[in-house]
Amino acid sequence: xxxxxxxxxxxxxxxxxxxxxxxxxxxxxxxxxxxxxxxxxxxxxxxxxxxxxxxxxxxxxxxxxxxxxxxxxxxxxxxxxxxxxxxxxxxxxxxxxxxxxxxxxxxxxxxxxxxxxxxxxxxxxxxxxxxxxxxxxxxxxxxxxxxxxxxxxxxxxxxxxxxxxxxxxxxxxxxxxxxxxxxxxxxxxxxxxxxxxxxxxxxxxxxxxxxxxxxxxxxxxxxxxxxxxxxxxxxxxxxxxxxxxxxx
Amino acid sequence: xxxxxxxxxxxxxxxxxxxxxxxxxxxxxxxxxxxxxxxxxxxxxxxxxxxxxxxxxxxxxxxxxxxxxxxxxxxxxxxxxxxxxxxxxxxxxxxxxxxxxxxxxxxxxxxxxxxxxxxxxxxxxxxxxxxxxxxxxxxxxxxxxxxxxxxxxxxxxxxxxxxxxxxxxxxxxxxxxxxxxxxxxxxxxxxxxxxxxxxxxxxxxxxxxxxxxxx
Numbered sequence: 479x480x481x482x483x484x485x486x487x488x489x490x491x492x493x494x495x496x497x498x499x500x501x502x503x504x505x506x507x508x509x510x511x512x513x514x515x516x517x518x519x520x521x522x523x524x525x526x527x528x529x530x531x532x533x534x535x536x537x538x539x540x541x542x543x544x545x546x547x548x549x550x551x552x553x554x555x556x557x558x559x560x561x562x563x564x565x566x567x568x569x570x571x572x573x574x575x576x577x578x579x580x581x582x583x584x585x586x587x588x589x590x591x592x593x594x595x596x597x598x599x600x601x602x603x604x605x606x607x608x609x610x611x612x613x614x615x616x617x618x619x620x621x622x623x624x625x626x627x628x629x630x631x632x633x634x635x636x637x638x639x640x641x642x643x644x645x646x647x648x649x650x651x652x653x654x655x656x657x658x659x660x661x662x663x664x665x666x667x668x669x670x671x672x673x674x675x676x677x678x679x680x681x682x683x684x685x686x687x688x689x690x691x692x693x694x695x696x697x698x699x700x701x702x703x704x705x706x707x708x709x710x711x712x713x714x715x716x717x718x719x720x721x722x723x724x725x726x
Numbered sequence: 727x728x729x730x731x732x733x734x735x736x737x738x739x740x741x742x743x744x745x746x747x748x749x750x751x752x753x754x755x756x757x758x759x760x761x762x763x764x765x766x767x768x769x770x771x772x773x774x775x776x777x778x779x780x781x782x783x784x785x786x787x788x789x790x791x792x793x794x795x796x797x798x799x800x801x802x803x804x805x806x807x808x809x810x811x812x813x814x815x816x817x818x819x820x821x822x823x824x825x826x827x828x829x830x831x832x833x834x835x836x837x838x839x840x841x842x843x844x845x846x847x848x849x850x851x852x853x854x855x856x857x858x859x860x861x862x863x864x865x866x867x868x869x870x871x872x873x874x875x876x877x878x879x880x881x882x883x884x885x886x887x888x889x890x891x892x893x894x895x896x897x898x899x900x901x902x903x904x905x906x907x908x909x910x911x912x913x914x915x916x917x918x919x920x921x922x923x924x925x926x927x928x929x930x931x932x933x934x935x936x937x938x939x940x941x
Contacts, residue, residue: 482919491938492874498916499755499759499919499920500834502755502757503753503754506752506755507752546863565815568807568810568833570803570853572744572803572804572837573800573804576799577835605799606803606842607837608834608837609913611833611834611836611837612756612834615833617909619829658929659930660935661927661928661931662924662928663866665749665752665927666924666928666931667922667924669921670920670925671916673917673919676920677918680915680917694800
């Protein structure tokens, strides 16, 4: 249930383009034709789905305050549990993203030349797409509790971005046949249409949270505490599951 | 200006209007829109970008002959990321409240297309002094739009500028509010940032018709 909620939330309510304006540069530059927009959108989904969980692991086991506690347990490093490396997160995240993009490019080129031909030119563009780094930074600041949810969040926000660029590309293809005031042509009208679309997307705001919050106002604190415990349990389960996988 | 030759001065003045990074080059829009609901945040964001872009341009320009061109993107990203971390720490130390408002958008300066764009287009081919001026100029052009958008959104949205109630008090009904004026809360919502930028582009291009695109 959690997964479904986060999935739809990241597609519609917290849509990368319409709610937080991430990835606007490539959104405006590559949305002249539907076919190229689809290529870039697919590449964004793919890279977000890879980098968000990866950066989640980095955040959880290296960067967070107290994340290095495993060093203490395993190797007896003193004071590891008080270390807070979160100021390094920008550089770690961007390095992960840049290398992952490069790696993905090499792998795709090797195993699927046809996919490379359609996606390849977009991959270098993606390293500097704000949506990718933004995905990781929002994952960190919203404290997404588990690896599975991080994956859901990555895929969801990728699909949200894909949806946005597909929509604007379709509109821009049609708008070529209408008489826009000369000074608004091109960039200006694209901005205003995006603004109108963003207003439309705001109506999704009440979809998941609006109704529930009012009902559960009183027992909220308890529920929160319960949730946290649950999440911790889930975390532990996942870690165990991962470990067993590694052992196998 | 005695200090700057005419050519150098153009590096600063061009990006302010006819070669503006946001309205003409279409770079750096990501962060420009999300934080402009308040004038103060816009100003701080503009100054941060200016610091990062000017220093980064100088660093890249000094290293331009020793960076292998194959890995230049990663080198550039690391340089920006290091500078942004410094800016982030400074903001957290001296303006904590504001750094909470800006949240992830300080970090997103790293992927601000203006910065990578200027590195690629200018700093890799020019000396440090000219790169520095280019950085200041482009960041100023970016900041100008940010401040204009922030000004209108804060003035029309909450009736304040930098937190001062310039239009009177909406609760005690003084100033303009006494005549039945109401704040337009819609201006504070994110879609309006896009529409305000769209209108700025419209005005700029109707004044300078050579900038008009063919669809």
